[in-house]
Amino acid sequence: MNTSEGCASISDAQGNLLFYTDGITVWSHDHKVMADGTGLMGHSSTAQAAVVVPAPGQPQRYYIFTNANNAQPNGLRYSIVDMSLYGGKGQVIEKNMFLAAPVSEMVTAVQHANRQDIWVICHEYGTNTFKTFLVTKNGVQTQPVISQTGKIHKAENANTTAIGCMKASPDGRRLAVASFGVGVEVYDFNASTGTIFNPIAINGFFNGYGVEFSPDMSKLYYTTSGNIDLMQVNLLAGSPALVASSAVRIANIGQDGAQRYVGGSLQIGPDGKIYVARPTSKHLGVIHQPNALGAACQYVDQGVDLGGGISMCGLPVFVQSFFYYDGELKMTNTCFGEETTFKLNVAPNAPAPLSTLWEFGDPASGVLNTSTQAIGKHRFSAPGTYKVKLTRTFINTLEEYTIEFVVNPLPNVNLGLDRQICPGTPVTLDATVAGATSYLWSNGLTTPTLTTSTPGTYSVQVTSATGCVNTDEVVISLLPVPAFDLGPNKELCEGEVMVLDALPTNAAGATFRWQDGSTKNSFTVTKPGRYEVTVTSPNGCSITDAVTVTYKPLPIVNLGPDRVLCTNDPLTLGTAQTGAIYKWSTGATSATISPTASGTYWQDITINGCTSRDEVNVLFNPLPVVNLGKDTTLCEGQTLLLNAARANATYKWKDGSTQPTLLVNAPGTYWVDVTNEFNCTTRDEIKVYYLNPPTIELGNDTTICNGDVLTIGQTLPDVTYKWSDGSTNATLDVTKPGTYRVTVSLQDICIESDAITIKAKDCVAGLFIPNIFTPNGDGINDNFFIMGLLNPKNTTDAVRWELSVYDRWGKRVYYTKDYRNEWEGKGFSDGVYYYHLANNQDGRLLKGWVEIVR
Structure with missing residues (x-):
């Protein structure tokens, strides 16, 4: 645990750790956070952050009183721990019940004079008021006893004057306060009324922190601010004034670390020694003889090695009465069946006797009726009243102690025999015992009875008025039930039949009852509804199962009537439906098909898992065979006879004629519809083209x-x-x-x-030059054509004939450098003209005349 100041712990009567806390978190004995053990409203930097108080009359319950730091609003609160829960690891069952605020950082606890109840004491911050709360078997009394006495714990801005510790003397007669704000004070305390009075302020010291009484209550020890000095006050010095002035320094408190903290706590241990916190140190200081005056108290500054741990400012706060040694014979555990322990309540350092003899007053226990051990332990043979005697022998002294008490019987709790039940059948376990004060079942229930239908081991802990606890347990197991299952709700298709089987696999001889009263092991479903069956095994255990059956409509499939068609007539079977799956006799999975052959066709349509089928017969009659031939081209003037004749047919040509033949004598597209005896019609057509004959002319000779x-x-x-x-x-x-x-x-x-x-x-110069041409537009001798002039074998780009034409007066009327037989005489009148034809390559010059005649 890492806490800078306050903490608290608690053990059982044998010294076994139960739990501990820093005022915020509670840890179980296994050093893990206790169930619901977080969120307490104390503070790890509170001088006395918490104190654990056993609940009177409730051995398994404890109160944790927590205190805020620097007088914060959380103040003094308490929470409750139940150690009977979580297998003895405990659980915080209530948290942070408010008691008082603002309060100083100090809190202590001490037994009531009745040795049963416990006082919890705090100091109101900013006043001189003590508040004392009583804890009884009925819980915490929230109305405190008010005592206004001593110095005022003056408030200041940082509230550091709230720092300090408070302790009650183990015998419950005195109270001491060590405070930053007021120094050190000693009071008288009335353990019967809870009142505080007769303050004595110790002289010379105004800032205190830790405080503790010696085991014999004759000395008071305190530490000063910064944990510098360990001081001792002689409470037997005499008058209050002598007590107030009796403080002496016992030692300067050392520390392993360099930094000085606010102070160090003091705490008496069960060994009668007082331990001193040394902040940031690996050791505790120890006052070995705290009853001795002055240096005889034997303070050792590094008295306990913490084995690697570090001490801070705080030490655990306890109920101070745990350390009161009154010289009386004490005992624990007075319930029958438990081992009762006897111990003489003397200081640990008291002289030891030469011999010890215990006599338990239980002759029925035989040789176990006596013991010579320092601590007497005995398990009594029967409930009843016993008188135990202790004899201690010293050199010159014989001491005898007796105690009379009652060994209380355990509550007689009996849950009966283990039992078997049918699943779901409630059974009531009754632990009622006359005079019992509490019941605690293994599941946390606190009533005398428990009703359950769940198998398991159930135990109950019953506490009697004497505080004795007894337990009993019973095992609840389940009888076997028939094992069957009708399955999940079903959806069937219209017209579908289903058999529900309720025959169990593990219950031969079972009986059945269906919703309609029938008693067979199966039921045939033919319509929608809820079907339920109860199966009862021979041992009387029944189980009911039910299933709801709904029916889905079948898809509508209609392929129409049977069909008689002509070959190549278009046919589409089927229609598309939302969410449908299709299957045809052809293997197709489309919504529709288009058959072209005769046959029987069926279609399955599946929607939501339901399938319907329809079928149709289709007959395709043959078409008549008609062939007018290929498209034909004729020459102008030719004819073509088209013949469509066949047996048992009728005809219709494009021009409306109804004969089997048609004579074609003009270009065009010709068709005929031929209808056979099945009323099936075939059309054929032919295109007839006419060509104009080509015109070829080689000209005149x-x-x-x-x-x-x-x-x-x-x-x-x-x-x-x-x-x-x-x-x-x-x-x-x-x-x-x-x-x-x-x-x-x-x-x-x-x-x-x-x-x-x-x-x-034969021609001149290889040329034949005509002496006449007739440009009249008849296509014959229309131009001045010189044969041989443009002989392809002799014509090149370099050969040019230059032509000049003159009228009869010698005027040149036509001229070209490159004559190509193109002169047609246009614009010239009929008559004789003269020409010069010159070769531009070889210089030849030909002269002559030509006549134009139209």
Whole structure:
């Protein structure tokens, strides 16, 4: 635990640690945070942050009183721990119940004079008021006893005057305060009334911190501000004035660290020694003989090695009565069955006897009726009243002590035999015992009875009015029940039947009862509803299960009536439906299909898991076979007979005629509908094209110069040629006289022929220059054509014939540097004209005349 100042711890009567706290968190004995053990409103920097008080008459309960630091508003509060919970590790069951504020940082506790109840004492901050709260078997009395006495704990801005510690003397007769604000004071305390009176202020010291009484209450020790000095006050010095002036310095308190803190706590231990906190140190100081005066008290500054731990300002705060040695015989555990412990309440350092004899007054226990141990322990053989005697022998003295007490019987709690129940059947466990004060079940319930239907081991702890506790337990187990399951709710398709089976696997001989009263182990479902069955095993345990069955509508599938169609007639079967899955007899999974063959077709439609089917018969009758032939091209003037005749047919042509044939003599598209005996109709059509015959002219018969070449023929589109010499070119080069014929064919349909006779003669300079031409537009001899002038074999870009034409008066009327036989005589009147034809390459000059005749 890491706390700068206050802390508290508590152990059981045998010294076993139960829990500890810094005023904020509670840790169990295993050093883990106790259940719900956080959020207490103390403070780790409060001089006395907490004190643990056992609850009178409730051995398993403890109160934790917490105190805020520097007089903060949280003030003095208490929380409750129940050690019977969490397997003895305890649980904080209530937290932070308010008692008083503002208060100084000091709190202490001491037994009431009745040795049962306990006083918890605090000091109001800013006044001279003490508040004393009584803790009884009925809880904490929240109305305190008020005592206004001594110095005022004056308030200041930082509230540091609230710092300090308070202790009651172990015998409950005196109270001491060590305070930053008032120094050190000693008071008388009335353990019967809780009042505080007769203050004595110790002279010479105004800032105190730790304070503690010696075991015999004859001395008072305190530490000063900064934990510098350890002081002793002689409470037996005489008058109050002598007590007030009796303070002496016992020692200067050392520390291992360099920094001085606010102060160090003092705390008496069960060994009768007083321990001194040394902040930031690895040691505690120890006053070995605190009853002795002055240096005889034997203070050792590094008296306890903390084994690597570090001490800060605080030491645990306890109920001071734990350290009161009254010389009386004490005992613990007076309940039958427990071991009762006897101990003489004397100081740990008291002289030891030469011998010890315990006589327990229990002859029925035989040899165990006596003991020579320092502490007497005995388990009594029966409830009843006993008288125990202790004899201690010293050298010159014989001491005898007796104590009479009652061994109380344990509460007679009996939960009965272990039992088996059917699941879900409640059973009531009754632990009622006359005079019992409390009940605690293993599940935390605190009533005399517990009703449960859950299997398990149940135990109860019953406390009697004498505080004795007894326990009993019983095991609740479940009888086997039939094991079956109707399964989850079902959705069926319309018309579907389902069998619900309730036959269990582990309950031979079980009986059944369905919702309609039937008693078979199964039920056939044919309609929607809730179906429930109760199965009862031979041992009487029943289990009920139910299932709700709903019916979904089947999809609507309608493929329509059977069909009789003609081949190639369009047909679509089926329609699309939202959320549907489709399956056809053809294997298709689409919403629709378009059959083209005769047959029986069915479709399955599945929606929400439900499937319906419909089917339809389809017959495709054959179409009549009609063939008008391929599209045809004719030559102008030709005809074509179209024939669609077949048995048992009717006809309808494009022009409306109804005969089986049609004579075509014009271009166009011709169709016929032929209907057979099944009323199935086939249409065929043909396109007929007419071609205009090609026109080919080779011209008039002509004469060429010997040695010249004359090209005859003309290029026509889309035709083929065949000359009389077998050539197939569009033109023919003629070099010899003769008759030449060409046959022109258009798509081998239209054929035309023409012929020309060509003669040959000798020519001047290789040229034949006519002396007449007739430009009348008839296409024959329309221009001044000089044969041989443009012979392809002799014509190059360098050869040019220059032509000059003169009228009869010698005027040049036409001129060109490069004559190409293009002069047509346009604009010239009929008559004779003269020409000069000059070769620009070889200088030849030819002269002559030509006549224009129209």
